[in-house]
Amino acid sequence: MIEIRNLSRLYDGLAVVDDVSLTVETGQLAVLVGTSGSGKTTLLRMINRLVQPSSGQVLIDGVDTATLPAHLLRRRIGYAIQGHGLFPHRSVAQNIATVPRLLGWPRRQIDARVDELLALFQLDPAAFRGRMPHQLSGGQAQRVGVARALAAKPDLLLMDEPFGALDPLIRAKAQDDLRQIQRQLGTTLILVTHDMTEAVDLGDRIAVMDGGKLLQYDAPARILTDPATPFVRDLIGTADRALRLLSLARVGDIAAPGQAEGPAIAPGASLRDALAECLWSGRDALPVEGGGIVTLNALRAKARPR
Amino acid sequence: MLLSPPGVLFALIGTAGLALPLVQFKPNRIVTGEGIGLHALPLGLPLAAALCGLLLATCLGRWPAALRLAAAVSGFVTVILSLGLAASHLTPEGNTIARVSPASGFWLLLLAFGLMLADAVGRLRPSLAMRWLMLAAALGLVAAILASGLLDGVSVMREYASRRDLFGREAQAHLMLAFGSLGAALLVGIPAGIAIFQAPRWRGPVLGVLNILQTIPSLALFGIMIPVFGWVAASLPGAARLGVAGIGVFPALVALFLYSLLPVVSNTLAGLSGVPAATRDAALGLGMTRPQVLAQVLVPLALPVLLAAVRIVLVQNIGLAVIAGLIGGGGFGTFVFQGLNQTAMDLVLLGALPTIALALVAGIALDLLIQAAHRGTP
Incomplete structure (x- = not known):
């Protein structure tokens, strides 16, 4: 569990991060979102003390991080950034092995861990181990960057705009993969982005920041249906918030007993997909694979704030 | 392209070198001497003709880089050996005061073939290991020529011998x-x-x-x-x-x-x-x-x-x-x-x-x- 208590950072008397408090439960994915200059990156960098807080505390599992030497703290926290920051003079395997080597793991264990991570990120170890960063595509380099951050099995992973340099198609895939790997490993993850869609798609919790202040910290559905300030509402945009809300829930969650005509939809599909299918095929209800139906009325009810 | 522009430049420099005196013969090390061309030496005419042929032939654009390199190296070595030949021929037997120094013709010929060499190596795009080998080979070649004694009659080597x-x-x-x-x-x-x-x-x-x-x-x-x-x-x-x-x-x-x-x-x-x-x-x-x-x-x-x-x-x-x-x-x-x-x-x-x-x-x-x-x- 990560507890941020009254954290502030001043530059020349100006608060870049102003008295922010929030808690991220173990295994949760929290997204810090805001415009540039909102203080989200500074807040993230105070967690691993790349920026020294002016006041306030960060506690990891109840331990104040200020009591640890900064470099030892950072070796326990994964860190991945935009543009991946891979070391250009080191191979993929050496890059991933950075933190385990700093921690003095035995060689054999490091080699095994590197291969395990490459496989996890769908990169063939035999082919990629010896490659240099400049021989990787953008998407591959990004995955190696995240693999490097996860190498020493950190309990907490910090990511600063990790998908910022990727084109939209690769980005969607990378986001899906990250979500899956994060659930699989149970890693607590704090991610910074300026993209509200990314925040809604990925986050268990979203922290909206502006001018150094934390405006709202809530589950995505709450942020969409009950924005705390006009700024938060503007940031999510009002045009397609109904669709965004639908994209948060799965067909399986609202399946009701009944019979319907036509091809069935998977229970794992989002309500947004179900709505699109209803409109496209002109049906009022869709059968769900494995039994039950989802109706247009049920979808309509889910697309509104309650 | 039929003519290689750098090749023409090298040929111009080289033929000018052939026309100018290869060495200066001086009765002692301080007086100004007389210039002597390569053609005036025994064996000098065929040597001059060979160098002239090399220079003119490399004007043509169609040479593979390796062959150009070989031409440059052989020209370079020939020029240096001609200097040795001139020195041993011109110095009277047993005379340690007379000096045979390289003159403008020698330097121009050396420059022409040196440029040709650099140009050929540049075109060849050799690998890194190959470049090291070439450097070592060049040093070995120079050392071998100096050690062979062929240049011992040349003024600089005489100065070296006494010091x-x-x-x-x-x-x-x-x-x-x-x-x-x-x-x-x-x-x-x-x-x-x-x-x-x-x-x-x-x-x-x-x-x-x-x-x-x-x-x-x-x-x-x-x-x-x-x-x-x-x-x-x-x-x-x-x-x-x-x-x-x-x-x-x-x-x-x-x-x-x-x-x-x-x-x-x-x-x-x-x-x-x-x-x-x-x-x-x-x-x-x-x-x-x-x-x-x-x-x-x-x-x-x-x-x-x-x-x-x-x-x-x-x-x-x-x-x-x-x-x-x-x-x-x-x-x-x-x-x-x-x-x-x-x-x-x-x-x-x-x-x-x-x-x-x-x-x-x-x-x-x-x-x-x-x-x-x-x-x-x-």
Whole structure:
């Protein structure tokens, strides 16, 4: 569990991060979102003390991080950034092995861990181990960057705009993969982005920041249906918030007993997909694979704030 | 294209060389002699015809680079052997006073085939390992020609023969001056470069001072140091015993060291500043300590730029070390200035030629090292 208590950072008397408090439960994915200059990156960098807080505390599992030497703290926290920051003079395997080597793991264990991570990120170890960063595509380099951050099995992973340099198609895939790997490993993850869609798609919790202040910290559905300030509402945009809300829930969650005509939809599909299918095929209800139906009325009810 | 433009240029230089005297024959080392062309020597006509043929043939554009290289090397060797032939033919038996010196024709021919050689190597695009082999082969070839005794009759080699021991000592002194000042500059300059990289406030003042040092002409710098170090040696107890003196090796080393600082410090700074911010941020964020970031990330990535500084400094200092001969610092400059005083150009050449060769070899070797350091990074 990560507890941020009254954290502030001043530059020349100006608060870049102003008295922010929030808690991220173990295994949760929290997204810090805001415009540039909102203080989200500074807040993230105070967690691993790349920026020294002016006041306030960060506690990891109840331990104040200020009591640890900064470099030892950072070796326990994964860190991945935009543009991946891979070391250009080191191979993929050496890059991933950075933190385990700093921690003095035995060689054999490091080699095994590197291969395990490459496989996890769908990169063939035999082919990629010896490659240099400049021989990787953008998407591959990004995955190696995240693999490097996860190498020493950190309990907490910090990511600063990790998908910022990727084109939209690769980005969607990378986001899906990250979500899956994060659930699989149970890693607590704090991610910074300026993209509200990314925040809604990925986050268990979203922290909206502006001018150094934390405006709202809530589950995505709450942020969409009950924005705390006009700024938060503007940031999510009002045009397609109904669709965004639908994209948060799965067909399986609202399946009701009944019979319907036509091809069935998977229970794992989002309500947004179900709505699109209803409109496209002109049906009022869709059968769900494995039994039950989802109706247009049920979808309509889910697309509104309650 | 039927004609190769560089080939035409080399042919023009080379044929001009063939038309001019190959050597100068002088009854003794001081008087001006008479110029003698290659064609006037026995075997000279066929040799001249062969060189002329090579020059004209390489004007044509269709040659593969390897063949061009072979032509350049054979031309180069032929020119040098012609010089040896001229010397042994022209010098009367048993005469140790008469001198046969290379003249304008020889230098132009050497230049033509040297340019052709560089052009051919450039077109061949050899691998790194191949370049090292070529450098070694070239050095081996020169050593073999010198050791064979074919050139022993040439004036420069005669000067060498009468100063064999001295030449060895001055060569050592020259290398010591060039490499010693480089070593000292690296020892001081790299930490200074790292320091101003981490403390940007100091960049302006430090680079400013080094820039001013760099603009002082070398003779003026020696001029300043003679009284300054003379005074230090005389008035500071123990200084003289440590080697401090107004003339000799000490001020020469100090001058070369001072000239080396700017390239070393500024390239260290440029190399470190060139490392992407994301890379530095990642290194810190992953938990490297500041010394680890420096040793494992910043310095390895700055290495090609650092080696470029070593190249600049070494080539510069090999040349500048000649001036040390003026103030008794030793080195090949000793021969150059002795020769100038005695108006003996052959003696000047005995100092100048090895200096040029040394600078050339050091420059090429470091270029190859820099390329090797660049491999693996884009």
